[in-house]
Amino acid sequence: MSNDNVIDMNERGGNGFNRSFIKLGIIIVVIIAILGLIFANLFVVKEGEYKVIRQFGEVVRIVEEPGLTYKIPFIQSVTTLPKYQMTYDVSEAEINTRDKKRMLIDNYAVWRIENPKDMISNARTVVNAETRMEEFIYSVVRTELGKLNYDEIINDEKSSRGSLNDIVTEKVNELLEKDKYGIVVTDVRIKRTDLPEENEQSVYTRMISERESTAQEYLSRGDADKNKIEAETDRDVKEMLAKAKAEAEKIRAEGEAEAAKIYNQSFSKDPEFYSLYRTLESYKKTIDGETIIVLPSDSPYARLLMGYTD
Structure with a gap:
């Protein structure tokens, strides 16, 4: 097998x-x-x-x-x-104010992507979106600051910066929305305002002059107020002294009247004592260390001086 x-x-x-x-x-x-x-x-x-x-x-x-x-x-x-908010430092740029002053402006912006599809379609990248945003910010800031004088921008007392920031933010968003860049600016702020180097010294000199003028005005007002206060005080003192003197004269007159009344009441009770008192008072006015008096020895005046009373 x-x-x-x-x-x-x-x-x-x-x-x-x-x-x-x-x-x-x-x-x-x-x-x-x-x-x-x-x-x-x-x-x-x-x-x-x-x-x-x-x-x-x-x-x-x-x-x-x-x-x-x-x-x-x-x-x-x-x-x-x-998706979160981002901060972008806008490049420093030069602008002209309404009174023809040149200034260097430094801004920053807080922004976010609101519509990613629009941003990608029109800006393509985040860097391009920031570039377009910076261009709009510069354009709006230049226009708005061009409506203000230099002093209104840098002077804290006259500054319109608060409302200016809101205006710039609103107008930049209008431009971004118009071109459908899909981003929104939350806030635009001016960080710093400077002068070109060639203008700094002249402006500083003018500012010093204005401050000195203001200080002199305050000193003049102070001197005027001082003189006014001194004049009012002198007038008040004179009025008070006059019133006090009149009051004193009145009191003195009332005292003398009261004293005379008391004298009259006292002397009327003993006329002889009154005669003696008046005589003694006359001595005080007629006799001093150099007084020479020739009197008869038996006259009452001489007897009193010599101590005879009978």
Whole structure:
């Protein structure tokens, strides 16, 4: 009997097992590749950002809400745009005021992307959007400051800067909206105003002169107020002294009258004492250390001086 018709079952079973194992390995590799491809095209949208999905260079979808999303492999790509507010330093520029003064203005702007699709369509990039925004800011600032005099811009007491910032912000947004750049300026502020170097000294000299003039005006007003106060005080003092003197004279007259009344009442009770008192009072006025009196020895005046009372 021929051996050609004999089948080795051990050999056949081994080859079948190997083929099954290879197929299983291929399936696992394919599954892993598919899962890897899926995970590679999933991405997370974070708070404060836009995800822009492009297909062959064209924007097909913009994702704004935070979370997990996807893109089609190989034919779509993802870029990120900021959703939060950003600050942009506008380049320093020279402007002319209404009174023909040259000034250097330094601004900054706070802005954000409001419509990513419009921004990409018309500005293409964030850098281009900032460039267009800067051009509009410079144009509006130059126009608005050109309506003001130099002193109104730099002088804190006369400054219109508060309302000027609001006006510039509003007008820049109008220009951005008109051209559909998809961005909004929250605020435009003037950081610094300077003079060109060749004009600084003349302006400083004029400012010093104005300040000295103002100081002199204050001093003159102070001197005038001082003289006025002194005149009013002198008048009040004179009135008070006159009133006090009149009051004193009145009191003195009343006292003398009262004293005379008391003297009369007292002296009327003893006329002899009154005579003696009047005599003694006359001595005080007629006799001093150099007085010489010649009197008869028997006169009452001499007797009193010598101490005789009988």
